[in-house]
Amino acid sequence: MSVDNELAGRVAIVTGSARNIGRAIAMSLAEGGAAVLVSAKRAQAEADAVAQEIRARGGRAAATLADVGDPASAASLIDSAIGEFGRLDILVNNASVRRETDLATLEYAEWRDILATTLDGAYLCSRASMPHLVAAGGGSIVNIGGLSSHTGASRRAHVIAAKAGLVGLTRALAHDLAPHQVTVNCVAPGLIETVREGAEPAHHVGKMPPVGRRGTPEEIASVVRFLCGPGARYITGQTIHANGGLFTG
Secondary structure (H helix, E strand, O other): OOOOOOOOOOEEEEOOOOOHHHHHHHHHHHHOOOEEEEEEOOOHHHHHHHHHHHHHOOOOEEEEEOOOOOHHHHHHHHHHHHHHHOOOOEEEEOOOOOOOOOHHHOOHHHHHHHHHHHHHHHHHHHHHHHHHHHHOOOEEEEEEOOOHHHHOOOOOHHHHHHHHHHHHHHHHHHHHHHHHOEEEEEEEEOOEOOOOOOOOOOOOOOOOOOOOOOEOHHHHHHHHHHHHOHHHOOOOOOEEEEOOOOOOO
16 A cells, blocks of 8 residues: 555544545545445445455455444444454544435424434444544544535535534544544535535535635545544644635635
8 A cells, every 4th residue: 555654553434435535535544554444324335345445455444334323333333343453543424414405395304314424423433432542542533524514505404504513523522532642623525526326516516616626535535644644643623624715714
């Protein structure tokens, strides 16, 4: 893998890593030398493919399914990493559901579905991973936020509420875990070129960052990798914006 190998001996879980940004993060952490547990809710074949690609490049990886919004499933995910690799140093809470729904037709069940995966999932996985991160002598939690939670957007009240909640969770956990040398940060991607099952979100249409292009999943992954590495041990409780200058708050 990478000659840098700055994450050698580390073990990482990346939720929602069967495709797009999550996949890029899993690949990047593996390139840094970490063993990676690839996780998806339903896409077993895609998760297996990511793990296989990491192994084909000389890395260590396994894949599993988990519904991070379910307490038992989230706990089982953490146990799987320990069972497979013997320790846990890095947790990347990337799993998320993004939909566009008018507030007038947004049912409570859909509201809960979005928050369960994005916000509850980050809480449940972080809570289950804490003893292992502390036992490892320090580690990293990185939550993947979003641009719209800082700028706002129509028809996304549930998504924005969940992503904004990640910012608050990041700040709170950073204080809780600082005495144990565990850093907690949030990365907020801007407009990223990803493969989507449906139409492009309405709030993306016609927008272009000042740099003149959209970002790539690999560019988000590089920020996450840095935050998990030895050069970022003094960075915690922060939201890092990677959006080509579209939002500078």
